[in-house]
Amino acid sequence: MIGEVILLRKISRDDGEYRTLTINATDTYSPRDDTLLPGNQNVGICTVTVKVEDANDKNPVFAISSYKVDIPSVKRVGEPVIRVVAYDNDLDANGEIYYKLFDPTRASNFQINSVTGDISVKNSALAKIRVDTKYNLVVTATDRGSPPRSSNASVTITVLANSVKKPPVFVQSQTNISVHENYVLGLNYFPLFFSAHSEK
Numbered sequence: 001m002i003g004e005v006i007l008l009r010k011i012s013r014d015d016g017e018y019r020t021l022t023i024n025a026t027d028t029y030s031p032r033d034d035t036l037l038p039g040n041q042n043v044g045i046c047t048v049t050v051k052v053e054d055a056n057d058k059n060p061v062f063a064i065s066s067y068k069v070d071i072p073s074v075k076r077v078g079e080p081v082i083r084v085v086a087y088d089n090d091l092d093a094n095g096e097i098y099y100k101l102f103d104p105t106r107a108s109n110f111q112i113n114s115v116t117g118d119i120s121v122k123n124s125a126l127a128k129i130r131v132d133t134k135y136n137l138v139v140t141a142t143d144r145g146s147p148p149r150s151s152n153a154s155v156t157i158t159v160l161a162n163s164v165k166k167p168p169v170f171v172q173s174q175t176n177i178s179v180h181e182n183y184v185l186g187l188n189y190f191p192l193f194f195s196a197h198s199e200k
């Protein structure tokens with residue numbers, strides 16, 4: 001005789017990785033067999049341990065749904081801008097995440113490390129912008145389950161055109177001054193010329 005164990009409802013790994021079942025096999029009373037009187041049947045007991053395998057039933061979740069950052073225009077190619085982070089509570093490949101960056105304008109000014117989520121500058125032209133410029137990007141986190149699941153977050157990067165204030169510069173970097181010993185304190189002065197440094 002074969003006994004079948006059938007799943008009657010959906011089972012979740014969140015309630016535990018293992019389930020233990022106790023199965024009894026009882027022989028049948030037969031009027032022609034005196035040894036098998038009612039209440040005097042033989043019982044065999046078997047314990048079955050069921051392991052619940054992981055299904056890819058969780059989406060990656062971003063720690064922040066909307067990232068915003070301001071960066072100076074002097075950022076060079078490869079310089080980090082911001083790091084995005086997502087989590088996935090599934091196991092193994094079902095919980096392994098990789099990142100992709102999508103720019104609706106196809107400008108390719110920024111790039112993302114698919115493993116770490118680090119976004120960095122990709123285009124040196126960002127260092128030459130003349131006005132503050134906002135970039136609205138979308139980052140996607142996708143797991144390696146089959147089929148895969150994914151989530152999006154928005155990333156707004158504002159590149160500030162005049163973010164670096166350069167110090168004033170003296171017209172003459174070296175000046176020689178003669179001082180008479182009988183000059184009056186506070187009355188005699190010596191003009192030193194300097195100019196503000198221009199960004200342009």
Ligand SMILES: [Ca+2]
Pocket residue numbers: 056057058059060088089090094095143145149
């Ligand atoms: Ca998953």
Ligand SMILES: [Ca+2]
Pocket residue numbers: 013054055056057058089090091094
């Ligand atoms: Ca799961």
